[in-house]
Amino acid sequence: MNATNTDTETRSLKLAKEYLRLGGHRRSKIDDNITTVRQWEKDPPEAERFWKEQVEPLSAADRKQVEDFLPTINSP
Template sequence: MATSRSNVPPESAAARRNPGSALGGGCDTETPSLKLAKEYLSLGGRRRSKIDDNITDVRQWEEDPPEAERFWRERVETLSKDERKQVEVFLPTINTP
């Protein structure tokens, strides 16, 4: 005699990778520093990071659009050194075309 399984549908591969997604919830996997970097870049920010031996530096060859410059000054430069470094690592690197 076959044993009957419960009426719960099998879990999808996506739900296994992202628990909670099957319920429409899910968890936010973006860190605050990633969100800041993405917002800066979405405003047209042109700064690029240089990471060498775990030392991060930011280079800027072209001026930022005014909104991106204001965002950088108000939201990134005001962070602690460690928090700012966390944002900088999410910028495109100077090796990125």
């Protein structure tokens, strides 16, 4: 396992990175400090399952932290 930055990453960042590594397509939209998540393409089954099992059950505040680490709709 690559130990680079793993000790300093928050749980929220780790969840977001794993979701994206699994091929997740959700993107965040942040407007006036309100975060919403957009999804135009269907996620691969592994990413969809990860999101439903690991991210959706989080409290609203914890889920927002994960969503804040997703690429934004303004990023390439």
